[in-house]
Amino acid sequence: MGDVVGPPPSPAPNGGAAARAGGVQILPVPGLPEVTPGADLAALIAAAAPWLVDGDVLVVTSKIISKAEGMLVPAGDDREAAREAAIDAETTAVVATRGRTRIVRTYHGLVLASAGVDTSNVDQDTIALLPRDSDASARALRAGLRDSLGVDVGVLVSDTMGRPWRVGVADVAIGAAGVRPLRDLRGQRDGHGNDLAMTVVADADQLAAAAELVKGKSGGVPVAVVRGVRKLVDVGGDDGPGAAALVRVLDEDMFALGTAEARALGHREAVTLRRSIRHFTSQEVAPDAIARAVASAVTAPAPHHTTPWRFVHVASDDVRKRLLTVMRDAWAADLRGDGFDEAAIARRLKRGDLLWEAPALVVPALALDGAHTYPDARRATSERAMFQVAMGAGVQNFLVALAAEGIGSCWISSTMFCADLVRAELDLPDDWHPMGSVAVGYPAEDPRPRPPRDGSAFLVTR
Template sequence: MSDDPRTGSILVTPVLGIPEVRAGDDLAALVAEHATDVRDGDVIVVSSKIVSKSEGRVVAGDDRFAAIRSETVRVVAERGPTQIVQTRHGFVMAAAGVDASNVEPGRLLLLPLDSDDSARRLRRGLTERLGVRIGVVVTDTFGRPWRLGQTDLAIGAAGVRVVEEHRGRVDAYGNELVVTAPAHADEIAGAAELVKGKSAQVPVAIVRGLAALVTDEDGPGVRALVRSAEDDMFRLGAREARREALRLPVTTGPPADVAVDADQVRRALSGVIGEPAESTEPAEQADLADLADLAEPGAHSRWGAVEITEARDLKPILDALGLPSSIPVLVVVHVRADGGSGRTDALLGAGGLRERLVRSCVVEGLACQWLPAEVAAPAVRHVLPADAEPIGALAIGAAGTRAQKAR
């Protein structure tokens, strides 16, 4: 059989007449009774609602938020009362799939405990009753992060090739495909939704014409489609990302003696102390003291920072401090040396700046080493304004591997 699922036209047919499903009902028997024309190679698409009802995943109560919490392993994003969460299945969706629609008042519907297993059991029961080779897809409704509206996606599958890896193939023009991987189970779920609908109470549909996607074995199920949190570039909402940033370490290991991406360093610095202004003087005439004004977040307060990036200024300081010459920037944090009643606030501001710099470096995947004033002062004092007292210096560079750090 060809591995190309496109065998011509695709027919999607609703299965009508299925009654209200209750806990303990034999779902395979109900579907088999009403799906009177099922053939080899068909895919039976079933709404998770009737799967959950048959499995007794209906709970009493009006506290939807408590139900959502019970089904949540991680909050991904929240805005007002709306929560996007990760369920125990790995799905990232609104409200953990907890639903109050198409269920009796005062009741809440939860997702199946293991929707892939539900699909496998349903497929087994339908195959025994109908005597045909079929696939089963269990669906639920999801929103999309970059689109308005909702669509059905697969949350369980058995006997269906859920995703097809095209990497390494070539297109019609001979270009190698790098990231193309059609999510067939989701495509089947969306097609079936066109005849099931949300309010028509048609929970089952038959998709015909995709026999090439129907497999002899149950297969890995929809679990194969779930992207891990580590691989998800959008695993957190903005508010949650800020919360996570607060939990980042405020110290890192010393920078490795290897080259580092200059843009990476600039992002770390600009996120905290802004972009330094451009001097109108020739580089050889620029006064090092002017650097304080170019990069000082507290220009009108009693604390600030100086970035040392020019090789002619940076290398002697690195040598004096015993740091690798590959380090591209040293940030000297300082307060005004005139003392006074504002010194405590100035020290607190300078300490906060240091902490934000370290966290920003961690976010960008950089390493940084803090050198306290007693170590750094002799080497960096000449780059500061006359009225500035160094608090310390932060050497920023590449984060090395464990092997590099061990050396």
């Protein structure tokens, strides 16, 4: 175990030599140039480490991933204010605060100080954010090295975190490809015959921390190789579940809500994250992300213990094209009936381009199968209004849940004006009432800061 195939890097005189423990080697990758936006990291690393072999684990500091992917924001005249604004933008919930220190949950699901926003190892007029999707970055780097060098390595993207109840920081894996991040020993027995009931080992984190021994925070070596752990690398296999498998789901997090102060602040921040986004990137939105947002949506209150929410993800391009075409034609006909000329109609129809351009389209619908029937119009109207209020709460939950994952959205009322056509195109039951459309996608640019609003103008006290 641990045999070197190919020439490893020359040992550095000051602690950079390979660290050995039980046949495991930790090898620095020196000589990488300064990484700039758009850089081909796979090519740079292949040139600096042509000695990589199958089964090696490449550990890459997230900072150079962020630089290559352009996850940088200008600091402007006030770097600290820009840093605080960046933390706000990356945060979905505040877990704890003390003085100026904030422990937050990011849209990635990570819980860490300052949302991973960093001002070290970047120009003084720049602030670095975490990669948008470190698992995807790891997968791309693994594929690039396979193409460049013909080797099958595991890749970890690492970042530094503090640890509850422990002093000091350590590197952990926030992205992974080709490496099994967890080793589940539950159901096995130790050497004394005791059942292992709760032991799940975070091997990816241990590799990330080990690699930091030869990288360091200020040594200019952002990449290291852990050799001798081939059993943890899926050589010839797929990329695996990624470091997402290391993120504890909220339902199992005993400390998810943090302090009372943080809970109150986090609730306010979750709501204000929701913005109407009208320009999206071309990045696809994973169906799982939409499913998670729907799961949040259906926690809204509803009358009579019913579940009146339906969310139709229009995933078929053909269905989407037909739906938006009939909606556009119906809108144009309504405008002509209202006396608008063709130029004015064209201007108004352009507002609907967002639904064509967004990477995903979701149509919320109100199902009235649980509504009570009343003989008089007053109670029937009130019954319908109750369900509409519940639908609005569900849609708001849906939009906020998307925003919490860094996904933008824009609710547009269009389907409400041609409900019969929408039901026909989407093959929906007659008692499903389309309640607008939601364009979904990753924002092409950061929304302008939302000025604080004074609620007193909308609050009436009797």
